[in-house]
Amino acid sequence: MQNRPDPDELLKHVESEETGRGKLKIFLGYVAGVGKTYAMLEAAHQRKEQGLDVVVGYIETHKRAETEELVTGLEVLPRKQIEYHNVTLPEMDVDAVLKRRPKLVLVDEFAHTNAPGSRHPKRFQDVAEILDAGIDVYTTLNIQHLESLNDVVAQVTGIIVRETIPDRVIDEASEIEVIDLPPDELLTRLQEGKVYIPEQASRAIDKFFRKGNLTALREMSLRRAAERVDDQMRSYMQTRAISGPWGASERLLVCISPSPLAEKLIRTTRRLADELNAEWIAVYVEVASKPENNPANRERIGRTLQLAEELGAKSITLSERSIQEAVLDYARKNNITKVVIGKPLKPRWQEIVTGSVVDQLIYASGDIDVYVISARTELNKPIIPSDWQPHQPIGRYLLSLGLVALSTLLGILVRGDLEPANLVMLYLASVVISAIFLGRGPSLLAAVAGVLAFDFFLVPPYLTLAVSDTQYIVTFGMLFIVSLVISSLTAQGREQAEAAIRRESQTNALYNLGRDLTSATDLNNVADIVISHIGQAFGREVVIFLPENGRIHPFASSPNYQPDENELAVAAWTFDHDQPAGRGTDTLPAASIRCVPLRTSNGMVGVLGVHPKESGSLLTPEQRQTLDAFTNQAALAVERASLAEQAHQTELLQATEKLQSALLNSISHDLRTPLVSITGALTSLDEQSESLDDENRRSLIVTAREEADRLNRLVGNLLSMTRIESGAIKIHSEPDDIQDAIGTALEQLGKRLGRHGIQVNIPVDFPLVPMDFTLMVQVIVNVLENAVKYSPENSLIEISAQLMDKKARLQIFDRGVGIPAEDLPRIFDKFYRVQRPENVSGTGLGLSISKGIVDVHHGIIYASARTGGGTVITIELPLDEEYSQ
Amino acid sequence: MSEAGQRVLVVDDEAPIRRYLRAALNAQGFTIFESANGQEALNAVIANRPDIIILDLGLPDIDGIEVTRQLREWSQTPIIVLSVRESEQDKIAALDAGADDYLTKPFGTGELMARMRVVMRRQTSKPDEPILQVDELKMDLSRRVVTIRDEEISLTPTEYDILRLLMQNAGKVITHHHLLRQVWGTAYESEMHILRVNISNLRRKIEPDPSRPHYLLTEPGVGYRLKVL
Structure with missing residues (x-):
């Protein structure tokens, strides 16, 4: 091994390849008092001298002078005080760290368990969040807190360490520095009082700080660090394709059961896998005919699989007819070389009767090694077999006895007419009925009771268990066996059916969700469907959070439920970290809501929150799986709806752009025309004033003035149009005099009316009409202007008002050129102009502005042909005040 | 002037x-x-x-x-x-x-x-001129008599008060609230419809064509003004 690379080089190589995430350095010791915190602080000072931004996130100096001295000179972030049962517990303030954003933060006691109510249950999870934010972390850890060594430590020292951290966290560290101190020196330090011992632990100390213990722990920590260097070395050589001493990679499969011993099995396998440098997988097989119904057991299986994942395994659940078939089938397909299984806990006789999984596995394993791991029996807690339900209501057993009694009664009535062999069928019937409707236990009782009753009542001599004919012994035997078989088969069928029904109902729920989602048209629709389906399937309140401008906000939720501030914070965390959070997870477990990311292949689209209606109820692992399936569907639907909405918005935008360019074309033409006349007239007056006679001069001035007026009106119209289009128009509706509005409009038109005759017919007692006076004047001006424009001089324009049912109707009649019938509905469109008279100018905005104004009054405006030639414009305004508000 | x-x-x-x-x-x-x-x-x-x-x-x-x-x-x-x-x-x-x-x-x-x-x-102008006149509309404050084209017209006391206020301020816009306050008192300040009914009645008595007022003009959204020529 001459070419063995320098471990430091390797570490640098590893560091340099990491990107974005902060780097974690662990100061690893084998016991309290070796000087981890001291070493960490020293290292921090060095980094600070190098110019790094270093702050203290959390340090426990235990009032030791030399340690405290080292803290001075470093910036210490204030701690967060968490109230719990009237006690304030100081914790690291993660948010303060994230806000302060140093380059490096010191966090003591990596394995610390946070006070309840903190964001994460464990400090290493806080650290993970800090690392994710790109901040480097120095932390300290004692070897006994390592999950996989937990039981070994307990065995060696007799002390069970409660605060543990998963091994993968250590694996993720960029650097581990072992802080070593020979046990003898440590013991001297201890005697000198230099080691901090918590008071409550002082009794354990004598037991713990024995030289033997210390040596064992020291070995563990050194070995662990060495293993790690080895790992890095290996992976380096692998990435460089340097051939090495490693063999074909091993793959381990560990089979777990609901037993509490499964955790030990997992830990053992992890150590085995470490030693073999093998990949490992934890599997739980659900036997299809005997699904696990006990919620406690299901919960334990979920926890065990989770532990396996924390220790670096992949975990799967299989559903098959038999355990050994499932395991071996999976093993062969996935190149598993070793299967790990626990020693059976059942008594030997039971194994002979029901068969032993271990035996069967070994028998059928072929070239796969099978490791059978023992368990210490004192850890053995009573296991509740899944299919035995001790709290079966007693009524069911009584009912099955009743069935037997009924069969007996019938038998007594007909026992003279029928052969006893036929009477047996009555009992079989009662056994079958019990098995179907009452379950396994009652049907077994019916079988036993049936045999006894048959003998006692129906086999001569009656009313005694003695039999006259020995061949009845065979009948009894057969009756008993057949009853057992039938009851077992029927009960099994029943249980399978129940399991199938449960699965089917889930599948159905999922199918229904999918079906309803396909018919959903928009995001609101999708949200409502998701919320109602998930709410129904899980009996929970549901909320959907969607991002807007990078922040999450509740989009829709179950009726009568609104997420509060805390729940919103959970959702925000989920969104920021793309991980489930809240109830039943590792992050903010004290929250009342469980948030899961709505994720598709394109990324996060939102967050789904489920909130139990009553506190205390957790989702079973099975429900969680189903929820995941629901979530996937929901995410896809939300994404689809969001995309559709975006597409729609784009379409709208395009339409608007098209309209805008049309508007610009029209406007630039219409604005320029009067400017041409004005500029022309003024330049003539300026430059050629001598050659102009009075009449021409006068004509130029009038032209310029009229065109300026026109320009002013055009600008006014454009402004009005913009205000109407943008929805910025506000109406101040008040009852007002319609005659006044007409008068004001006529006054404003002034000379523009030309030589047209105007006739106004308004009933004397006409009521006030709710309107925005100024805007309505504009409507009348625009309509009148149009009438003047399109009708010959000296013709009469009539204006009349009538009272209708809850409406005021204003009509303007002209004797103009009229509008072709097919154009009548279009004249209120923007830029529409009837193309007939050549000399008519204007933008064609007037009528569309009028329509816009009448619309905001909740009124209607329309054009119709006038009998005898010309056009009628009718405006109807609601009289009832509430319609015009 | x-x-x-x-x-x-x-x-x-x-x-x-x-x-x-x-x-x-x-x-x-x-x-x-x-x-x-x-x-x-x-x-x-x-x-x-x-x-x-x-x-x-x-x-x-x-x-x-x-x-x-x-x-x-x-x-x-x-x-x-x-x-x-x-x-x-x-x-x-x-x-x-x-x-x-x-x-x-x-x-x-x-x-x-x-x-x-x-x-x-x-x-x-002197504030206490006894006779106010706008075009053919005349108001004799001392006798409380209003004539149009020298024909006496009968006004209710309220209509008389409104017209007097407008004539004393001829040419100036008088807001709705001001009119209501002066004629009816502060308690009636928001009773706009009373004012409108009275203005409508007043117009029928003094205007040659109530649909196209000559004297009593509406300032939309603001109030009324007696026109001066």
């Missing part, structure tokens, strides 16, 4: 508008002072003692309404404000703050001269 030598302060941040006003008003014999913003205007009023102020509402520093309010604390110089279309609220605010009249941009020179004449005449 003589306009020669009257001093006009023009306040507008747009130089072309000031230039146009200078030319137009100079031709009429006025002496012109100019200010480009509100602060300058306040100083100019002290320095130049104008006889009338033409004040744009959209000034870059102090709002024209605020300038009016500050001026009115110590000066009674007539103020005509200039504003753009669709800002009725500003017009009302300026009138409430003490402006004498307003003009909507763009405006003709003739219109401006007419308004100036009205506010300056009022400044010099």
Whole structure:
């Protein structure tokens, strides 16, 4: 091994390849008092001298002078005080760290368990969040807190360490520095009082700080660090394709059961896998005919699989007819070389009767090694077999006895007419009925009771268990066996059916969700469907959070439920970290809501929150799986709806752009025309004033003035149009005099009316009409202007008002050129102009502005042909005040 | 009346508008002072003692309404404000703050001269003339008699009060609120419909064609004005 690379080089190589995430350095010791915190602080000072931004996130100096001295000179972030049962517990303030954003933060006691109510249950999870934010972390850890060594430590020292951290966290560290101190020196330090011992632990100390213990722990920590260097070395050589001493990679499969011993099995396998440098997988097989119904057991299986994942395994659940078939089938397909299984806990006789999984596995394993791991029996807690339900209501057993009694009664009535062999069928019937409707236990009782009753009542001599004919012994035997078989088969069928029904109902729920989602048209629709389906399937309140401008906000939720501030914070965390959070997870477990990311292949689209209606109820692992399936569907639907909405918005935008360019074309033409006349007239007056006679001069001035007026009106119209289009128009509706509005409009038109005759017919007692006076004047001006424009001089324009049912109707009649019938509905469109008279100018905005104004009054405006030639414009305004508000 | 030598302060941040006003008003014999913003205007009023102020509402520093309010604390110089279309609220605010009249941009020179004449005449007129006359509409305050083309017309006391207020301020716009306050009292300030019904009735009595008023003009969104010829 001459070419063995320098471990430091390797570490640098590893560091340099990491990107974005902060780097974690662990100061690893084998016991309290070796000087981890001291070493960490020293290292921090060095980094600070190098110019790094270093702050203290959390340090426990235990009032030791030399340690405290080292803290001075470093910036210490204030701690967060968490109230719990009237006690304030100081914790690291993660948010303060994230806000302060140093380059490096010191966090003591990596394995610390946070006070309840903190964001994460464990400090290493806080650290993970800090690392994710790109901040480097120095932390300290004692070897006994390592999950996989937990039981070994307990065995060696007799002390069970409660605060543990998963091994993968250590694996993720960029650097581990072992802080070593020979046990003898440590013991001297201890005697000198230099080691901090918590008071409550002082009794354990004598037991713990024995030289033997210390040596064992020291070995563990050194070995662990060495293993790690080895790992890095290996992976380096692998990435460089340097051939090495490693063999074909091993793959381990560990089979777990609901037993509490499964955790030990997992830990053992992890150590085995470490030693073999093998990949490992934890599997739980659900036997299809005997699904696990006990919620406690299901919960334990979920926890065990989770532990396996924390220790670096992949975990799967299989559903098959038999355990050994499932395991071996999976093993062969996935190149598993070793299967790990626990020693059976059942008594030997039971194994002979029901068969032993271990035996069967070994028998059928072929070239796969099978490791059978023992368990210490004192850890053995009573296991509740899944299919035995001790709290079966007693009524069911009584009912099955009743069935037997009924069969007996019938038998007594007909026992003279029928052969006893036929009477047996009555009992079989009662056994079958019990098995179907009452379950396994009652049907077994019916079988036993049936045999006894048959003998006692129906086999001569009656009313005694003695039999006259020995061949009845065979009948009894057969009756008993057949009853057992039938009851077992029927009960099994029943249980399978129940399991199938449960699965089917889930599948159905999922199918229904999918079906309803396909018919959903928009995001609101999708949200409502998701919320109602998930709410129904899980009996929970549901909320959907969607991002807007990078922040999450509740989009829709179950009726009568609104997420509060805390729940919103959970959702925000989920969104920021793309991980489930809240109830039943590792992050903010004290929250009342469980948030899961709505994720598709394109990324996060939102967050789904489920909130139990009553506190205390957790989702079973099975429900969680189903929820995941629901979530996937929901995410896809939300994404689809969001995309559709975006597409729609784009379409709208395009339409608007098209309209805008049309508007610009029209406007630039219409604005320029009067400017041409004005500029022309003024330049003539300026430059050629001598050659102009009075009449021409006068004509130029009038032209310029009229065109300026026109320009002013055009600008006014454009402004009005913009205000109407943008929805910025506000109406101040008040009852007002319609005659006044007409008068004001006529006054404003002034000379523009030309030589047209105007006739106004308004009933004397006409009521006030709710309107925005100024805007309505504009409507009348625009309509009148149009009438003047399109009708010959000296013709009469009539204006009349009538009272209708809850409406005021204003009509303007002209004797103009009229509008072709097919154009009548279009004249209120923007830029529409009837193309007939050549000399008519204007933008064609007037009528569309009028329509816009009448619309905001909740009124209607329309054009119709006038009998005898010309056009009628009718405006109807609601009289009832509430319609015009 | 003589306009020669009257001093006009023009306040507008747009130089072309000031230039146009200078030319137009100079031709009429006025002496012109100019200010480009509100602060300058306040100083100019002290320095130049104008006889009338033409004040744009959209000034870059102090709002024209605020300038009016500050001026009115110590000066009674007539103020005509200039504003753009669709800002009725500003017009009302300026009138409430003490402006004498307003003009909507763009405006003709003739219109401006007419308004100036009205506010300056009022400044010099005796307040207790017993007989008011506009065209063929006459009001004898001492006898409480109103005649049109020398024919006496009968008005309700409210209609009489409205007409008197308008005639005493002939040519000047009177806001809805001012009319309501003066005629009915402050409690009725928001009872706009009472005013409208009364104006409508008044028009039927004094106007030859109520649909095309000759005397009693509506200033949309602001109030009413009795037309002077």
